[in-house]
Amino acid sequence: MPYESGTVWQYDVPTTGSAHLPPDAGYGKALTNQGYGFEGAVADLIDNSIDAGADKIVVHFLRDAERILTLLIIDNGRGMDDADLDAAMTVGRRRDYGDGALGMYGTGLKAASLSHASSLTVVSRTRRSRAAGRRLTAEGIEDGFRCDTVDPRYAQDLVDRYDGIIEWHGTIVRWDRVRAFETVTRGQSDQYLSKAISHLETHLGLYLHRFLQRGLKLDIAVWDVSSGNGRLGEEVDHIAVEALDPFGYKVPGKAGYPREFTAPVENVGDVRLTAHIWQAKSKQAGFRQIGALADRQGFYFYRNDRLVQAGGWNGLRNPEGHLALARVAVDLPSHENSVLSLDVKKESVTVTPAFTLGVEKAVDSSGHTFHSYLSDAETAYRDGSRRTEIVRKSVTPPGKGLDPKVKRVIKEELPEKPGEEPITFTWGTLPRDRFFQLDRENNVILLNKEYREDFNDGRRGGANDAPVTKTLLYLLLEDCFGLGRWERTRQDRVDYWNTILLASVGAQRERRAQVTS
Incomplete structure (x- = not known):
């Protein structure tokens, strides 16, 4: 459009030249x-x-x-x-x-x-x-x-x-x-x-x-x-580092899931929504150990298999307690578009109303609507909330020195005592008649390094070595931490456990000697 100042609206701003301006x-x-x-x-x-x-x-x-x-x-x-x-x-x-x-x-x-x-x-x-x-x-x-x-x-x-x-x-x-x-x-x-x-x-x-x-x-x-x-x-x-799959449940919270929904999104085309429902009260790491459940419901956007948003409804609805089991996987188109945009830190996705309108119209191959999925997720949550759950005793969490895979399972199976410092395992110098010693003030289980190779097949172990030995000791000794007065009966128990474990070291060494001879 020709430039006519003051008479016609300018769709393009007229210019008279250009210059390269390096950043300050x-x-x-x-x-x-x-x-x-x-x-x-x-x-x-x-x-x-x-x-x-x-x-x-x-x-x-x-x-x-x-x-x-x-x-x-x-x-x-x-x-x-x-x-x-x-x-x-x-x-x-x-x-x-x-x-x-x-x-x-x-x-x-x-x-x-x-x-x-x-x-x-x-x-x-x-x-x-x-x-x-x-x-x-x-x-x-x-x-x-x-x-x-x-x-x-x-x-x-x-x-x-x-x-x-x-x-x-x-x-x-x-x-x-x-x-x-x-x-x-x-x-x-x-x-x-x-x-x-x-x-x-x-x-x-x-x-x-x-x-x-x-x-x-x-x-x-x-x-x-x-x-x-x-x-x-x-x-x-x-x-x-182990995978923490936000959809890694063993059994879905409702039969028939996950379901594939197709959302017609203007300027993008069909967007696939994979809708999941977790089991209520699941203790699996992919459900409980990735953040507050209220924050982790909703959409999980992926770009080229990399998760870029972990939860949130992006304006479709507000987080609600009875939708805590609902998670939806969405693979973003590889090309940039004006409807779904990724922030520079790759931690959240901004959507326009075109996306939420498309989700509202989404259906699966059987004609089920996305709204019916949300209703199923609510029903699964309410049904699960009615079930009686056995309450397990809280424990002081395991810390450094225990294999992360073991720590993850312990967190899945047992609730943690709030505010307690984790129990650390370390190898150190102890008298020959002690297999382990407790530092209750610092929440440390100290293991006698003289016997370290006996529990690592004769090899020098790493920071998280001897996982079976350490796990058994954790289960035996966890309730010895976080106490007030140290009772004589507890000390007696620690003493005879040391004696028995030292006997096991002797048996282990004899067996190794027989194998190598």
């Missing part, structure tokens, strides 16, 4: 204020590893005796050469993503990292290039977006340290001066790490559960660099 250095400060939670930021970096073809990833906390030092994420993906590293560390650069990629906006590496750390280092190696690295710091961004080149010798040394993960190619992302770590007071590192790792394990197990179910190896490890003889120190904790 102050823009870099916006990267530190993206609202990333710690777990979401780590998950965003793991997305990059998966996009790079990694099938083995480790989230590695390094600490010393007094403080938490740094965080690294190591993968065995295809890696990056110098040109790729420069591109990855360029602020504001967006690259092209394939239809199946988890990355979307091109800002995650920088925004997620600098939201939590003042220094981001990326070291990588490909099959055809040597190890190389780049470092981006808060000071460098203020200095005209300066990116530092990592000394190639250090880059190669860092890759060599993780040769159990990076064999021919891979990438290491390192966070230094992590703001949350710097606020942990002296002597509180264990408690902070215990909670941080627990939250991280739950988040990654939930949002990446489809990848974990397909074989992705994802571990969280803690190393104390001030102890041990290795170059990285000594491993003090190790968790293999």
Whole structure:
């Protein structure tokens, strides 16, 4: 339309030229204020590893005796050469993503990292290039977006340290001066790490559960660099992240479910809704251990098999207690559209009224409506609420040193005492006539390290070794913690358990000697 000022409405704004305006250095400060939670930021970096073809990833906390030092994420993906590293560390650069990629906006590496750390280092190696690295710091961004080149010798040394993960190619992302770590007071590192790792394990197990179910190896490890003889120190904790499937029930809450509904959504087409109903009062981890039930009902949106929203009705209705069993899986179209949009942190989906109107019209192949599904979920909840449930005694939860798979089952089966510090297992020096000793003040079961190999088939165990022995001890000794006065009868029980267990060690050694002779 021709420009006629003051006479005709202008559908297009007229211009007379253009200029390229590079961002001011102050823009870099916006990267530190993206609202990333710690777990979401780590998950965003793991997305990059998966996009790079990694099938083995480790989230590695390094600490010393007094403080938490740094965080690294190591993968065995295809890696990056110098040109790729420069591109990855360029602020504001967006690259092209394939239809199946988890990355979307091109800002995650920088925004997620600098939201939590003042220094981001990326070291990588490909099959055809040597190890190389780049470092981006808060000071460098203020200095005209300066990116530092990592000394190639250090880059190669860092890759060599993780040769159990990076064999021919891979990438290491390192966070230094992590703001949350710097606020942990002296002597509180264990408690902070215990909670941080627990939250991280739950988040990654939930949002990446489809990848974990397909074989992705994802571990969280803690190393104390001030102890041990290795170059990285000594491993003090190790968790293999397990899938937390929000639809992983054994039996549905109502026969005939799950059901597939089709929602006609304008400008998108048919959207498939897989409607599930959990059993009432289920104790499974995928139901109870992923957050408040009121928050976890509703839609579970996936993009390329990565969970990007875990619950919520997106304006269709408000959360209600009698819909706590209702969960609906929705796979987003791989292409961008104006109806369903994903936030940059990949933790929530914004929908327009076109989506909710489509859901209102959704039906399955038998003609059942989505409203009938909601009614079925309400009925299952009310019927389940009437059933009499056996109330099990609350326990002090298990903590560090016990295999995460065992801890998860204990949480599923037994309610936890509120406010109790978890019971930790550790190996230490004890008299030969003691198999274990209780530190009731700190909720620790101390095991005699002289007998450690006897319960690890003669091998040196890891942080979560001897799971059967530790689990049995937990079941025996849990009620010895959190008490007031220590009764003589309890001490007598601890004494004869020690005597019997020492006899079992002797029997174990005799059996091993017979096998090896």
